[in-house]
Amino acid sequence: MQDALRLYRAYAAASIRGQLQYRASIVMAAIGTFVATAAESVAVWALFDRFGQIHGWTLPQAALLYGMISVSYAVCDVLGRGFDAFGAMVKAGDFDRVLLRPRSTVLQLIGQDLVLRRLGRLIQGLIVLGYAVTVGTIDWTIARAALLIGAIGCGVCAFLGLLVLQATSAFWTVDSLEVWNAFTYGGLMMGRYPMPIYRRWFRTVFTYVFPLACVNYLPAVAILGIGAPAITGWLAPLAGPVFLVVSLQLWRIGVRHYRSTGS
């Protein structure tokens, strides 16, 4: 485990050093990502400015949902580039090299690239989260703060699990499929609003298939102290790590199934 961590640090340092060779380009790209995500917040703000609330949730309350899911996704986005680009890797036959090295494939892929420009998204998410936690709608206790941090961590696991599944599908289709975007970007958008506004089948998919509500809506309800028995909100986030573990099992099956394209 320690060995793995040391290796990851070495990978990350190499990736960061490489990117810092093009400092101006990275800064520009990070600013671009920041503005792009900020524009989405502007759109959400405009909706609350006009309509006041959605299903009883006000802007500061919805900002908690928004901040939690944005930060979770952004962390996963920074880490997960290797899985994200996995389709291209399979196509080019480059995965053979990964298999040859005596280290876990997952570690190598996560360590492959730490995309600094995606920090723009993380910073934007943290700003929204900062607004949500300081605006005064939440009656803070140590336990609630711990739940917030834990739920965000579990959210990172959920999104990573999705990324692993997306990469796993490339073993069979030899290309990363855009179909997964419906869950990642679709989930990122729908997670900004309280779950009860969606139809039952939609909620089922985003709770039991891809456990987005478990790491976002349910803990947020517990943190805000509104409705629903709090215990659900405390236990639900664990679905995130469970989802990741299941995805990694499928990944192992995929690795065994792998046949090089030979190119």
Add this chain to the structure above:
Amino acid sequence: MTGGALRPYRAIISARFRMLLQYRAAAIAGLWTQLVFGLALIMIYQALYRSSPAAVQPMAFAQLASYVWLGQALLAMLPWNVDAEVRDMVRSGAIAYELARPVDLYGLWYARAVAQRTAPTVLRAAPMVVFAGFVLPLLGAADWQLAPPPSLAAGAGFVAALAAALALSCAISVLVNISLMWTLGSDGVVVLFTTTVALLSGLMIPLPLFPGWAQGALGWLPFAGVFDLPFRIYAGHLAAGDLAIVLARQLGWTVALIALGRWLLGRGMRRVVVQGG
């Protein structure tokens, strides 16, 4: 211009069009994603409408639903990405060959943009319209559907405004491609541009939902002409009588942006540096 002078551009459009039609798998995957997006957006707007007084609702929910589906169906028409081939040409230096072609360069790039904006749209729009217009009502979600335009005049007006929107969208697309000559395809600049278009065209949220004080400025910017204005004519939110003003705005911006693009392209080409050998 005579028909003969236009022939090379028609040939470019049709060749690029046929090439872009090959990306069917991407279109199907994109379609699925946009379907989920469309459904989520409709549920969000419906919740907003249910929990607010009618006074703050700038358009009827049925109109809003049509607006959302048109946006998802016509997404590929939005000038939101660069032409990957032009980017590669700028980076590799192959752009020098473009200068050797016996046609007007701006016209050539505009023709490429026409194909880039129509081929993927044709692939994606038809199935989306079938789903939103016919399948949704069958599934018992008639209030979510893409309703037909309220009158023949609205339908005809939409067709005219959509044609003008395409001309405008292509003018903006070419401008973005020209900007590559200065930025060499830097991700940051492209993302900034994409965001501006998504926010101000009505894709992110329908423009009538923005605060009242912003409406004037939003309507006069070129981006509204690409999505928002044609969609509102379709839904009957703008009267068919407003068509003349809409077309004037769209075509006015198209002419202005084409002039700007020609000027910038001329300047860019004078300072073109061929990268590598």
